[in-house]
Amino acid sequence: MRIFLGITGASGAPYAVRLLQALVRADCEVGLCASGAGIEVIGTEVYGDQRLPRDEVLARVTEGAGAAVTVYDPGDWGSPYASGSAKVDGYVICPCSMSTLGTIASGAMQNLIHRAASVALKEERKLVLMPRETPLSTIHLQTMLTAKRAGATILFLAPGFYHGAESVEDLVDFIVGRALDQLGVENALIKRWGSE
Numbered sequence: 001m002r003i004f005l006g007i008t009g010a011s012g013a014p015y016a017v018r019l020l021q022a023l024v025r026a027d028c029e030v031g032l033c034a035s036g037a038g039i040e041v042i043g044t045e046v047y048g049d050q051r052l053p054r055d056e057v058l059a060r061v062t063e064g065a066g067a068a069v070t071v072y073d074p075g076d077w078g079s080p081y082a083s084g085s086a087k088v089d090g091y092v093i094c095p096c097s098m099s100t101l102g103t104i105a106s107g108a109m110q111n112l113i114h115r116a117a118s119v120a121l122k123e124e125r126k127l128v129l130m131p132r133e134t135p136l137s138t139i140h141l142q143t144m145l146t147a148k149r150a151g152a153t154i155l156f157l158a159p160g161f162y163h164g165a166e167s168v169e170d171l172v173d174f175i176v177g178r179a180l181d182q183l184g185v186e187n188a189l190i191k192r193w194g195s196e
Contacts, residue, residue: 001026001027001028001029001089001090001183001184001185002028002029002031002087002088002089003023003028003029003030003031003088003089003090003091003092003183003185004030004031004033004081004088004090004091004092004116004120005019005020005023005030005031005032005033005092005093005094006033006034006035006038006091006092006093006094006096006100006112006113006116006117007032007033007034007035007038007041007042007093007094007095008034008035008037008038008093008095008096008097008099008100008113009035009036009037009038009040009041009095009097009099009100010041010095010096010097010098010100010131010132010133011041011045011095011132012041012045012094012095012130012132012157013038013041013042013044013045013046013095014045014046014168014172015094015095015130015157015172015175015176015179016038016042016094016095017042017046017061018169018172018173018176019092019094019176019179019180020032020061020062020065020069022176022180022185022187022189023068023180023185024064024065024068024069026180026185026186026187027068028068028185029068029070030065030068030069030070031069031070031072031079031080031081031088031116032058032061032062032069032070032071032072033071033072033073033074033076033079033081033111033112033113033116034054034057034058034061034071034074035074035097035100035111035113036054036074037097038095039052039054039057039058041095042057042061043057046060046061047060058071072112073112074111074112074113075111075112076112077112077115079112079116081112081115081116081119082112082115082116082119083119084119084122084123088119088120088125089125089126089183089184090120090125090126090127090128090182090183090184090185091116091117091119091120091125091126091127091128092127092128092129092130092179092182092183093113093117093127093128093129093130094128094130094157094179095130095131095132095157096129096130096131096132097131097133098131098133098140098143100113100114100117101129101131101140101143101144101147102139102143104117104118104121104129104147104152105143105144105146105147105150117129117152120151120152121150121151121152124151126153126182126183126184127151127152127153128152128153128155128179128182128183129144129147129152129153129154129155130155130156130157130175130179131144131154131156131157132156132157153182155175155178155179155182157175158175159171159172159174159175160174162193163190163191163193164191170190173189173190174189174190176189177189177190178190
């Protein structure tokens with residue numbers, strides 16, 4: 001499968017890093033694009049240093065992925081993910097900032113992440129937006145509804161607790177497993193409800 005992964009500046013970078021690892025393990029071809037704010041959040045939440053240079057953050061995030069991951073600059077309008085003519089199986093933005101969600105819902109495109117999401121919507125392909133903001137304003141709720149009505153799946157970064165999580169990693173895997181399900185990627189990250 002060919003998947004686009006956009007990482008923006010909302011809290012929730014551990015979800016994005018784990019999602020990337022899971023996509024690579026599932027033999028997906030991943031196009032990765034992180035916004036400037038996304039890089040800062042990864043640096044802060046995953047590596048404990050928001051001042052890490054972009055290249056170093058991306059090198060750490062993609063370590064061990066080999067040719068499965070291609071990193072794209074947010075200004076790379078020549079990326080295959082910027083065009084509907086490229087065959088892409090799914091698009092996911094994790095975490096998805098409310099700024100990014102608002103831009104997508106308005107139809108505006110300021111970078112490759114916005115453009116890829118716009119392509120997914122216009123081509124009626126799978127688009128999973130994973131916001132984490134809390135509490136939510138009326139504007140946030142209306143924006144999510146607009147995106148949902150346009151064809152996006154809103155998968156909130158709010159893990160369930162019924163599966164017997166024993167660690168933060170288990171809670172992250174719960175959400176990542178749900179994202180993989182939405183993308184149609186087989187996985188066994190979480191115990192399924194009703195399974196032994």
